[in-house]
Amino acid sequence: MRLHRSTSEAVIQALDAIFGGKRYADKVIEKVLKQNPKWGARDRRFIAETTYDIVRWYLLLKRITEAKGDDYWKLLAAWCALHGVDLPAWDEFKGVSVSKVKSEEMKARSIRKVRESIPDWLDELGEQELGKLWEKELQSLNEEADVVLRVNTLKISKRDLQERLDEEGVATYDLKEYPDALVLEERQNVFGKPSFKDGLFEVQDAASQLIAPFMKIEPGMRVIDACAGAGGKTLHLAALMKNKGRIVAMDVEQWKLDELQKRARRAGVSNMETRFIESSKTIKRLQNSADRLLLDVPCSGLGVLKRNPDAKWKLSPDFIEKVRTLQQHILNDYCEMLKPGGLMVYSTCSILASENEKQVQQFLKQQEGKFELQAEKRSWPSEGFDGFYMALIKRT
Numbered sequence: 001m002r003l004h005r006s007t008s009e010a011v012i013q014a015l016d017a018i019f020g021g022k023r024y025a026d027k028v029i030e031k032v033l034k035q036n037p038k039w040g041a042r043d044r045r046f047i048a049e050t051t052y053d054i055v056r057w058y059l060l061l062k063r064i065t066e067a068k069g070d071d072y073w074k075l076l077a078a079w080c081a082l083h084g085v086d087l088p089a090w091d092e093f094k095g096v097s098v099s100k101v102k103s104e105e106m107k108a109r110s111i112r113k114v115r116e117s118i119p120d121w122l123d124e125l126g127e128q129e130l131g132k133l134w135e136k137e138l139q140s141l142n143e144e145a146d147v148v149l150r151v152n153t154l155k156i157s158k159r160d161l162q163e164r165l166d167e168e169g170v171a172t173y174d175l176k177e178y179p180d181a182l183v184l185e186e187r188q189n190v191f192g193k194p195s196f197k198d199g200l201f202e203v204q205d206a207a208s209q210l211i212a213p214f215m216k217i218e219p220g221m222r223v224i225d226a227c228a229g230a231g232g233k234t235l236h237l238a239a240l241m242k243n244k245g246r247i248v249a250m251d252v253e254q255w256k257l258d259e260l261q262k263r264a265r266r267a268g269v270s271n272m273e274t275r276f277i278e279s280s281k282t283i284k285r286l287q288n289s290a291d292r293l294l295l296d297v298p299c300s301g302l303g304v305l306k307r308n309p310d311a312k313w314k315l316s317p318d319f320i321e322k323v324r325t326l327q328q329h330i331l332n333d334y335c336e337m338l339k340p341g342g343l344m345v346y347s348t349c350s351i352l353a354s355e356n357e358k359q360v361q362q363f364l365k366q367q368e369g370k371f372e373l374q375a376e377k378r379s380w381p382s383e384g385f386d387g388f389y390m391a392l393i394k395r396t
């Protein structure tokens, strides 16, 4: 593979925005890719994949090149050296020795936090909470995620969608154990495809697709999705309910609910309303009203680093502490919206027990018998998809 000037500059620009400007990698890459319509599919893939890869291996690349601050060219040079890409004679690459990069990388393999490219504090926290499991999960979190689609069963069957995608040049394979999931054979942008515009599918990781069915949902129920965001799981709930019954989708960010409305229109969802959470009164008004309640709470996102590798550099112990307090607050305040006898699911995309099992235990203790745990489920990154936790809790 040959390195080209304009795509290399695009990678450097993206890295600068992600690390220097502290912006989200997915948004940055989307913006960078828009600026040059002449780039073909291969160039775009190079920019996106190389940027993500350098973000994922940032600490390792920095350590083996001794790159300072914002010397992203050195990181790109090291990435090329490790991937067998010839380094052009550009000024930015002067002084980089491919053999030195390779020998430094061999040396770095003995230190886990460098080899796996993870901040010290996060490596310590992972080990503290997961013990022996941490090493394996950490390795898996550095793998590239598959692109998984969720078939919108309100509009099409899995088999028909697979055929339709085939006609549109998108090859997929069936994930048999996940009733609505298809996986792309090859990573590509599917958002421009007519079948996406027709609302026939959403992009949603297989592990995330476990949550709505875990709620034992049935058509005709009254359901509240209290941390709905842009509604990945709300739309799945609506499909399982066959558009029958009612879903109230809530969030503290109006723009996310606006996005959800757009997605719901595209998906043909007609049993959902959105409600902005203004204050605790919004919650009180819905007391004892739901057969099912989903609390898909804000979390560290440590289970989805495959997809968002930049998160490991943005997280901090302070943030995790704040998010744990918020999770406990949401559990204890929002549970009131459930009818007696109703079921709620508490879920996170974290793999830390302190955001998962321990939060549920603390909640059950605080509620003194008013709620009981019925089931818990984990999806581990090492099983192939994102890391998720879900607990099914009954109001007695």
Ligand SMILES: C[S@@+](CC[C@H](N)C(=O)[O-])C[C@H]1O[C@@H](n2cnc3c(N)ncnc32)[C@H](O)[C@@H]1O
Pocket (backbone or CB within 6 Å): 226, 227, 228, 229, 230, 231, 232, 233, 234, 250, 251, 252, 253, 256, 277, 296, 297, 298, 299, 330
């Ligand atoms: C993990 S995300 C939800 C993802 C969403 N359920 C999905 O499937 O796409 C958590 C959401 O909780 C929202 N949030 C943060 N604080 C909240 C609060 N106090 N009450 C309700 N939602 C909150 C965030 O804005 C964010 O959209």
